[in-house]
Amino acid sequence: MSEASTFAASDIRAVTAAELANYRDVLRGAIGVRRVVGAPQASPVYPFVLAMASFDEIVDQLTPEGQPRPGNVHLSQEIRVRRLVAPGERVGIDVEVLAARREAKGVRLAIRCVVVGDDGAVVSELLTGALLVDATTPEPFGDMPAATELTAGPGPVERTAVTATIPAETVLAYADASGDHNPIHLDEVAAIAAGFPGVIAHGMSVLALITEDVVDRYAGGDAARITGIGCRFSAPILPAEPLEITYVTDGGPVVKFTCKTPRGLAFKGGWVEIDGRRHG
Template identity: 40%
Template sequence: MTLPGPLLDPAAPPFDPAAARNYRTVTREALGRGAPTRPDAGPLTAFVLTHPLAERTVDALAAGHGPYFLVHLAQEIVLHAPLRPATAVGARAEVLAARTEPKGTRLALRTCLTDRTDGTALADLTAHILLAGIRTGEPHGTLTPAAAPRQDVPATPVSRAVTIDREWIARYGEAAGDLNPVHLDPTAARAAGYPDAIAHGMALVSMAVEEIADRYADGHADRIRALGVRFARPVLPGTETVLELTPPASGDTVLFTVRSQGAAAVKGGWARLGPEKGEYR
């Protein structure tokens, strides 16, 4: 496996507020909530904008190495500036580290979002990925798991059930631009080793972001300046799924977990809130 240098995406589209609003609206359907009342994009929009370049980077790495399927292990997102209407965005991808394991090749992939007009950094995203079935290539870099922020004084946890069915998974995939067959086609999902089509991992994260924004940021998704998660198990359509939040008694970090069938599907989740007013950090 030959690791490429940094890859640029010259065809990245302008930021589209209507598409970002639709993405959030579809996400909120699973929470039983209406469309967002604020025009904020939030951190998951940065993921949607960089996802096509991340996919192309992984496809280029895997080319010529036979069949494989991708397992999303973990994700971190840091917003440096809010996304504004008609911003001409640029995307950049870089493989930070790679290691061959018994099940395949594990990667740490960083994507960056910038304003092409003035070069302002908008977001940094780091994904940990397993290319299951590909076991070739020299080690590269150092795979360092990120430590999840802790709460020294947590407040009272809250939880709520969410509704995830096949129709919603399909709508989410269309809104996010992620039409991977394992999320849409039970036959393709079984070929990849799952019992049925599975929900997008980032769909579960997006639900947590929306719930946190409504409960602790007055609906202001852009106040969620950073987040991190680990993906533990797939969520099947129609299964009991519960979102659990633990806000801080003091501080700025909300912890979250998504459970399905009684076990953690998304674990180690955290979201850092910015101030109501003020510059990004």
């Protein structure tokens, strides 16, 4: 399965200070912490938001003519951050499907995205795992990338548990801030038809919320120190559902985390990498 991907999309996005600030404010308001003051730093997760239109274009390309668009389930996300997106810059976005594999519930995709800044340098690289539900195309190709392996630090190991919720109004606000208006997040009937007990929170909103907490807790409030983020999404999160987030540190640059609901693990194998030398 070594055939090169023929599924790709590109875009150019202008980034405003207002949208960067609003995105972080929505998340920080949900966890009851102070809003960011002064010149806004972008969320390290924001490149995913910028790439969403290109991701949607890829799904359109993969949908056979005359057939309904398949549901898209987000399975995993990794983001490598070279630097934060800057207010006022225009970024180039290039997305391609690296691999496709048939599974019992549809077709699993590995999607790579590169975000390039005004200066021509790479801002961020994203690796997204997704499932096209009940899809039978495309034909399998490529090799699924291995998940990032984390190196243990020198210790000691410390665990910190925190609790949070995503209120229903935050789900609505996040849809507007991110541009993700998938009906499973907004419409009870659509969510139930998709097999969920009701509307569900955006998985990326929870990942971005956790990133905000890590920035404050472990990176001195400086989002520019975040150099990588990753997790596997294992179960949906419902609005207002209590979340138990457990952080594990071991003296190294990586904060590992899991996120649990009363129904079980929602995020597995989570990690946020922090650069002790880099500042915004």
